[in-house]
Amino acid sequence: IEHAQSQRMPDSVLYEVGNGVACITLNRPDRLNAFDREAALTLQRRLDEASSASEVRAVLLTGTGKGFSAGQDLAEVADPTGPSMAQILSEHYNPIVRRIRSIEKPVVAAVNGVAAGAGANIALCCDIVLASENAVFIQAFSKIGLIPDSGGTWFLPRLIGWQRASALMMTGDRVSAKEAETMGMVYKVLPAVGFMEAAMDMAKNLAQMPTRSFAFTKQALNGSFRNTLEEQLDLEDWLQQRAASTSDYREGV
Numbered sequence: 001i002e003h004a005q006s007q008r009m010p011d012s013v014l015y016e017v018g019n020g021v022a023c024i025t026l027n028r029p030d031r032l033n034a035f036d037r038e039a040a041l042t043l044q045r046r047l048d049e050a051s052s053a054s055e056v057r058a059v060l061l062t063g064t065g066k067g068f069s070a071g072q073d074l075a076e077v078a079d080p081t082g083p084s085m086a087q088i089l090s091e092h093y094n095p096i097v098r099r100i101r102s103i104e105k106p107v108v109a110a111v112n113g114v115a116a117g118a119g120a121n122i123a124l125c126c127d128i129v130l131a132s133e134n135a136v137f138i139q140a141f142s143k144i145g146l147i148p149d150s151g152g153t154w155f156l157p158r159l160i161g162w163q164r165a166s167a168l169m170m171t172g173d174r175v176s177a178k179e180a181e182t183m184g185m186v187y188k189v190l191p192a193v194g195f196m197e198a199a200m201d202m203a204k205n206l207a208q209m210p211t212r213s214f215a216f217t218k219q220a221l222n223g224s225f226r227n228t229l230e231e232q233l234d235l236e237d238w239l240q241q242r243a244a245s246t247s248d249y250r251e252g253v
């Protein structure tokens with residue numbers, strides 16, 4: 001058993017719960033937390049755990065070491081025995097994005113360093129994106145002849161506008177944390193020193209707030225870009241009635 005344990009690979013995704021927050025940490029620092037199949041499937045399982053655990057009221061997603069995530073592990077796609085492109089999207093990234101958008105709890109991305117390719121777009125689909133001043137965002141896909149995936153073509157134009165999104169996707173330019181904040185790609189840039197503590201404080205604070213209303217807010221936001229105004233007013237009406245039936249609302253009033 002001892003031998004087997006010493007041979008064990010380190011966990012590709014760490015999971016820790018405290019103060020109502022599930023902290024999910026991408027943990028392949030020697031590859032800038034790039035996703036291989038195992039890491040992508042583990043992240044899905046961790047998101048499911050956070051979703052179903054009643055003591056979890058907010059999720060914090062971050063990375064170990066100097067990167068947040070460099071997206072797809074390119075060594076894996078170069079390996080002829082590795083997963084196919086169809087599997088990579090339908091079994092790895094799309095289920096991650098769907099989980100983040102549908103989990104009925106706020107998900108905060110704490111982008112501690114470089115976020116490239118699918119790594120950038122997974123961060124950008126979170127409910128609140130905080131960036132360390134060391135963070136850099138790169139739509140790296142064009143450099144390897146791909147199109148942006150992991151919801152990037154949906155989220156990025158909505159976050160920063162069509163023109164900037166289009167240019168960043170085609171050029172693959174690096175966007176500094178400050179530029180990302182100015183463009184509205186991220187909510188706030190925070191100093192690198194104390195970054196994780198500040199991000200955790202925000203997640204803890206959200207965990208003390210009305211979780212049900214956050215779930216309804218997410219549903220409303222998810223609908224807002226496909227609905228007409230009429231449809232969105234109806235959706236708000238329906239969700240607000242549900243929010244008004246919670247004990248959080250009664251207590252708040």
Ligand code: T3D
Nearest residue numbers: 030031032034070071072073074075077114116117118140
């Ligand atoms: O088929 C498909 O690909 C489908 C999937 C698509 C989804 C995608 O995410 S496509 C985009 C994939 N990602 C990239 O193209 C980014 C590749 N990485 C980079 O361009 C650079 O590493 C960064 C700009 C992100 C960071 O540069 P830098 O100079 O800070 O770090 P580095 O020295 O390049 O990387 C550090 C190590 O991480 C290095 O390993 P080493 O030499 O120290 O042993 C490097 O090989 C490794 N690494 C970085 N990115 C990846 C990676 N290893 C595997 N996969 C990576 N994506």
